Amino acid sequence: MKTGRFEIKNRHGLKxxxxxxxxxxxxxxxxxxxxxxxxIDQRHITAFAEAFLENDFRTVRFDPTNxxxxxxxxxxxxxxxxxxxxxxxxxxWARSQEWFHQPFALCGxxxxxxxxxxxTEQHPDExxxxxxxxxxxxxxxxxxxxxxxxxxxxxxxxxxxxxxxSKPGLVKRIGWGVNxxxxxxxxxxxxATLRMPVINITGERDQPCPxxxxxxxxxxxxxxxxxxxxxxxxxxxxxxxxxxxxxEEVQEAKAALSSWLHSLSSK
Numbered sequence: 001m002k003t004g005r006f007e008i009k010n011r012h013g014l015k016x017x018x019x020x021x022x023x024x025x026x027x028x029x030x031x032x033x034x035x036x037x038x039x040i041d042q043r044h045i046t047a048f049a050e051a052f053l054e055n056d057f058r059t060v061r062f063d064p065t066n067x068x069x070x071x072x073x074x075x076x077x078x079x080x081x082x083x084x085x086x087x088x089x090x091x092x093w094a095r096s097q098e099w100f101h102q103p104f105a106l107c108g109x110x111x112x113x114x115x116x117x118x119x120t121e122q123h124p125d126e127x128x129x130x131x132x133x134x135x136x137x138x139x140x141x142x143x144x145x146x147x148x149x150x151x152x153x154x155x156x157x158x159x160x161x162x163x164x165x166s167k168p169g170l171v172k173r174i175g176w177g178v179n180x181x182x183x184x185x186x187x188x189x190x191x192a193t194l195r196m197p198v199i200n201i202t203g204e205r206d207q208p209c210p211x212x213x214x215x216x217x218x219x220x221x222x223x224x225x226x227x228x229x230x231x232x233x234x235x236x237x238x239x240x241x242x243x244x245x246x247x248e249e250v251q252e253a254k255a256a257l258s259s260w261l262h263s264l265s266s267k
Contacts, residue, residue: 014072035110039069107131138186190242191220203234
């Protein structure tokens with residue numbers, strides 16, 4: 001396998017850091033987008049990449065801007081708009097590379113899953129398969145997962161402080177604007193466009209994106225090859241819900257994704 005890291009500027013002039021991993025015999029291409037406050041190197045993101053690599057996909061993953069990775073911006077300013085724009089800018093950069101081909105696959109987690117699903121709904125002919133892991137779905141459903149007092153405090157002061165899971169010791173200040181931007185990106189109305197193979201692998205104990213919310217999208221997807229995988233004992237980022245550590249749960253998710261991808265290639 002060959003690995004390369006690249007830096008480009010997004011449409012707003014902010015640095016975007018990209019990692020491209022190429023297996024010995026690449027046959028397909030996938031773009032992988034982390035969730036809010038996520039990075040290229042988070043264990044569940046690397047697990048997704050490893051599963052695709054095992055199935056001969058060239059993987060392109062990146063640190064979104066306004067997150068906590070190596071790309072530019074400030075997480076206080078994070079919005080669904082900038083996550084979509086970064087995805088679009090990465091895909092457009094890839095179009096100029098000799099290895100680019102279409103249709104390609106998209107994979108994302110949480111906020112990244114939301115934007116990969118949204119992009120696919122707008123450009124279904126570009127996408128060979130979709131793996132939106134634990135997407136947010138829409139503003140209305142997400143609001144039901146938040147404590148009303150917490151929600152009021154967040155809106156009144158314009159931000160909340162959260163401990164970073166991807167970088168222990170870091171406190172993230174998340175602006176209210178991320179919730180306002182979510183109002184534009186409901187992925188339910190165009191679910192009927194998702195006719196390509198679709199897989200969603202999520203934790204049994206996902207709190208911000210509970211399974212009952214995710215099924216409101218999944219049940220509407222008309223694909224003849226769709227799969228929903230529930231990982232027992234796992235929380236939103238596929239850590240063990242009790243220990244908050246990565247363990248067998250993320251390995252189970254990787255194995256489920258790899259097996260599903262293998263089943264597609266053998267048909």
